[in-house]
Amino acid sequence: MFGNRVLDRLDQMLEEALNGEFKESSYDESKISRLETKWKQYLSTSCLLKENLEKEKKNIKGLVSDISHQTKTPMTNIRMYAQLLEESLENGEPEQNRRLVQEIVRQTDRLDFLIQSLTKMSRLETNVVEVKPVMQEVEPLIAEVVGGAQSKAREKEITISCENAELYKAYYDLKWTKEALGNIVDNAVKYSPSGSKVTISIREYELYLDICVQDHGIGIREEEIPKIFGRFYRSEEVHQEEGVGIGLYLAREIVRKQDGYIKVVSTPGEGTEFHVFFRKNA
Amino acid sequence: MSILKTDELKKYYGTGENQVRALDGVSFQVEKGEFVSVVGTSGSGKSTLLHMLGGLDRPTSGMVSIDGQDLSELKDDALCIFRRRKIGFVFQNYNLVPSLNVYENIVLPVQLDGRVPDEAFLKTIVDTLGISEKLNSLPNNLSGGQQQRVAIARALVSKPAIILADEPTGNLDSRTSQDVLGLLKISSNKFAQTIVMITHDEEIAQLADRIVRIEDGKILARE
Known part of the structure; x- marks a missing residue:
């Protein structure tokens, strides 16, 4: 059906692709040359996909550490102000109490904003909500x-x-x-x-x-x-x-x-x- | 993954005192899927650079590689086929064939290569570019902006490794230019198409992901 030479070349193409080093051998009007170009196109597309997946994986890792970092600060602050408030309540200083409560509210707002943004981001990315223009x-x-x-x-x-x-x-x-x-x-x-x-x-x-x-x-x-x-x-x-x-x-x-x-x-x-x-x- | 790479690219014209150094050691890379604009005034060497990148002319020294292939290794015949398969061109003057209708113009490079156009992909492209109603028209019956959109479709349909656009809005008024550039940008996003656009216009260049500046045949480093 095929000439031996063509089969040999196909085998070589696969071999090279497996090793990630495929390169077109020639550019001419023959069918095998066209096939080589298509093969190369397919390989670069799947290589790009793989690279993007890797990047995405790294992104997610970064995302998780970013999120924990970003949420930690307001959380720590809330805990700290709550403890201060507890102590301050015993001493009964209304002005001080009010300030601490305000601070807790402010930090909670910040946390809330952050979580809302993250939720929107993830919904958009996972296509949970669709944008319908x-x-x-x-x-x-x-x-x-x-x-x-x-x-x-x-x-x-x-x-x-x-x-x-x-x-x-x-x-x-x-x-x-x-x-x-x-x-x-x-x-x-x-x-x-x-x-x-x-x-x-x-x-x-x-x-x-x-x-x-x-x-x-x-x-x-x-x-x-x-x-x-x-x-x-x-x-x-x-x-x-x-x-x-x-x-x-x-x-x-x-x-x-x-x-x-x-x-x-x-x-x-x-x-x-x-x-x-x-x-x-x- | 870099799709385009040049290393110490030089192009000198003439000799001795009359020597002109159109390109004097240009090295840069373009990643797959990137939209890069090369900006320079006239005489900066940007057109010479585009000719080298597109394999339309050979450098005095230095290397250009596209999709892993060093262009200097190719003989003229092979280079011609390489260009047809790997590079999509968009020129200032559109370069459409006047006797062919829009559809025939778009599929021409694919057919020349003895391949069958991917009709589904083609439909997405012409829809995106807003020319699906014009497929049976002749180029001369279209406005400049529409003709350039056809040229972009033609460049996209063969899924080239890279599209080289030379002053793509040079013949268009500023309003139409914005539309054409927008479509180029969206196409680059949507089809993960690598695009290098050459222009003298700062404003137009802003649309790219990255700007490379060229002056006196060299790339300008910016701080």
Whole structure:
């Protein structure tokens, strides 16, 4: 059926693949040469899959240690404040008691926030909840996102503005996109100086709708831009700010699941623009 | 896993005083699935670099390897077939065949290679790129942005090891450019497609996962 030479070559190809060192022998118009290319393609795809699985495994390991680390601090604090409170109750100092209770509440909030973020992340990753984009107006999205960031913005006297949101429609899932865009606006507020402005603007393209969040904050260095979307990534420069480094990771995953993408343009010292692109059709 | 690797790549034109060092020792790598943009002004050597990466021209010295194959080891005929199978090109001027309709243009490189196009994959691509309604149209009846989307589909369908895009939005207005780039980015995500895009435009380059800057034939290290 086959010539011996072809069989020998096939055998050699398998052998090389088993040893992980397959290389195409020639590039010509013969069938065997085409087959070699296909074989190579298959091998690199499965090799990539394997690499990704390995990476994923490592990720999970890292994730577990991160989670235990992140939850430990508030837990320890709660325990400590509770013990202090116990002692303080016996001495009966109302002012001191109130302070300790407040501290416990604050730490509990932090823990709660962390656990909520982790739950969202795992639900998204395991596809337990699906992102279901539909064609709809963007105004409710903007309104909810701005509303959600308002209290923090007011503390720092930052104004968040958006014009003409009622004119546009896009293909998105309200519940999840609220989370994605909300995280971006929260960041804008968090890393902006007091009294500055955060501007949301919308621009329409033939296929995409661009919702841009612009701040006048500290900015991000170019080399850092790809990293900020990584899980638990925190820039050296902002370690003193509260946060766990999940917000942008979630944002990108959510936008991706709707066939959109995020573009970041930033000048350190001047500010950052986050452009979130949504599809305008299904 | 690196899919593209160059080592001390040099391309000199002319000799003596007239010698031009278009590339003067360029070493870099691109990982599988990465979307990298190479930025440089005109005369920086970026087009020369793209020609070397695509096996369209041979370097004076140094090495280019794609998918584990050192390009200098290949004779012209083999290199031609290698390009067809391993590299997808997207050019500034689209380079579609005017007498073939959109579908025929997209499957052309696969058919030239004597293979049968993967129809299911093709459908996902044309749906993603928003050209499923245009498959029977001739290129001349499409807008520039649509033509470039066809060119992207053509590059994707043969599942090449790498796509090289040379100023893919050079002939498009800024609004259409954003759309085309967005689709390129989404395709890179969705199909784990490695893409190297050459451009002079900083703004356009921002969309990539990583930016490589080239000036006077050398890669600029940034601190």
